[in-house]
Amino acid sequence: MISHLSPNASERVRRRVLEYLGIRSVNELYSDVPSEMLLREPPDMGRRVNHVELERLVDSMLPNPPRLTFTGGGMADHYVPPLVDEIASRQEFYTSYTPYQPELSQGMLQALFEYQSLMAELLGMEVVNASLYDYGSALGEAGRFSIRVTKRKKVVIAFSVNPERKMVLRTYLDPLGAEVVEAPMERESGRVSLDSLRSLVDDSTAMVYIEMPNFYGIVEEEAEDIFGIAHSKGALAAAGIDPLLAALIKPPGELGADLVVGEGQHLGSPMSFGGPSLGIFAVRMDIRFVRQLPGRLIGMTRTQDSLYRSYCMVLQTREQHIRKEEATSNITTSSSLMALRAAVYITLLGPEGLRKLAEKIAYNTSYLRKSLSELNVFSIPFEGTAFKELAVSSSLSWERVNSHLLSKGVLGGFVVSKLFPEMDMGMNLALFSTTEKHGKAQIDELVDLMREVI
Secondary structure (H helix, E strand, C coil), rough: CCCCCCCCCCCCHHHHHHHHHHCCCCHHHHHCHHHHHCCCCCCCCCCCCHHHHHHHHHHHHHHCCCEEEEEECCCCCCCCCCCHHHHCCHHHHHCCCCCCCCHHHHHHHHHHHHHHHHHHHHHHHEEECCCCCHHHHHHHHHHHHHHHHHCCCCEECCCCHHHHHHHHHHHHHHHHEEEEEEECCCCCCCCCCHHHHHCCCCEEEEEEEECCCCCCCCCCCHHHHHHHHHCCCCCCCEEEEEEHHHHCCCCCHHCCCEEEEEEEECCCCCHHHCCCEEEEEECCHHHHHCCCCCCEEEEEECCCCCCCCEEEEEEEEEEECCHHHHHCECCCCCHHHHHHHHHHHHHHHHHHHHHHHHHHHHHHHHHHHHHHHHCEEEECCCCCCCCCCCEECCCCHHHHHHHHHHCCCEEEEEEEEHHHHHCCCCEEEEEEECCCCCCCHHHHHHHHHHHHHC
C-alpha cells in the first residue's frame, strides 16, 4: 500500500474494506493472476522525488522537452501543485457565477471569504476585497480610491513602477483630471530617492505609491520612511507587492501601508499565455476605506436560527445592480476562480511553506546575480536587494544572447529598450526572472550558455 499517497491507507480502513468485500487479504484481489507474474516485493524505483523533480525527469525523456523560462518583466514560471487544479476544476466552483443568491452559493462564498482572510493575514492588512482583474486594474482602482477618500487630485508614484501599470493608472485617472508625478530613482541602489520624494509630496497629494519588488526587481528597503513621508502630508501610503515577498519580509500592513495592491496569478494559476490574472486589493480597517472599496466584499454571519455559520456579500459598490451612478467602480465581476485557486494554494503551503518558497526564490536570485556578475560582459547595475527579478546590463547585443539561448531551448531576458526605452536609461538592460522551478543546475545551464556567447 502506498500509504503516503492515499488518505485511506490506514490499517483500520484497510480491515474494514476487506471485511466488506469478504476477503482476508489484499492478495486475494489478484487470485486470477498467475503467481509467476506477481512480484514478491516492491520494485526498486529509486528515491522518492517531489513533483517538480518528477516533472523535470519526465521532461528530460521527451523528444522536445519544454523550454526553461528565465524571462522577466511580467509573469514568471511558478510551480502549480496538481491539487489546485483538482479542486478548482470541481463543477460547483468551475461553473459558478456571481453569488447573488447566498442560499445557492455557500461553497463559493466561503472560498472567497477564505481567500480574503488568508490574503489579509499574508499582507498584514485587515480588509481584502473579493479580487479584481489584475495588478494593473488594482493600481488604477487604488488611484481613484485615494482621490475619493482624500478629496485630492495628485498621485506620486516611484519611477521604478512597472511601466505597463503606470499606463493603466494614468488611463484610470485621466478622466478625473488628476496629476500623476514620478519620484526619481537612485541610480546606484535602484530604490526611490527619499529627498526627491519629500520635495514632491505636498498637501495636494492623495496617494504615494511604491512597488516591492519594483520593475528592476529591487526591494524598497526604506518603505517605512516612504510611508511616513506620505502620512506627514495627509496622503495615503500605498504599496504594490508580490505576495510571496510578503511571506519573507515584514508585510506592508506592518510597515504602515494604508492600501496594498498586487498580482496573485502566480499563487496557484499557470501563466496561460498572459491570463487570466488576479488583482489584489487590501486596505486597513477604516470605515471610510471600506465604504469606498471597489468590487465586493464577502462576510461571514449566521443563519436566522443561529445554528449554522453562513456567508453572503456584505458590500457591493458596483454599478451593475446596486449603486448605479454612485458606484465606486464600474468593475462588474472579479477573478473569483483565480481567487479560489490562490486560497487553495496558500492553504496547501501554509505559513512555513510560503516562507520556504520565498527563501528559495531569494536564494536563486542571489545565486543568479553572483553567477552573471562573474561574466566580464554582463553586470548588475543596481546594488539594492533583488527578489525574483534581476536587471542585467550587457555590452553585447541582447538579441544575439537571446537568440543563442533560444536555440538551446531557453527563454532569456526581457529586453527593456524594446518596449520601454525610458526605463532602460541607456544601460542596455534585460530582466531575468528565477523561481522555485529553477535549481542550481538550471541556473548554471543559463550562465554557461551565456558564457558560450562571450
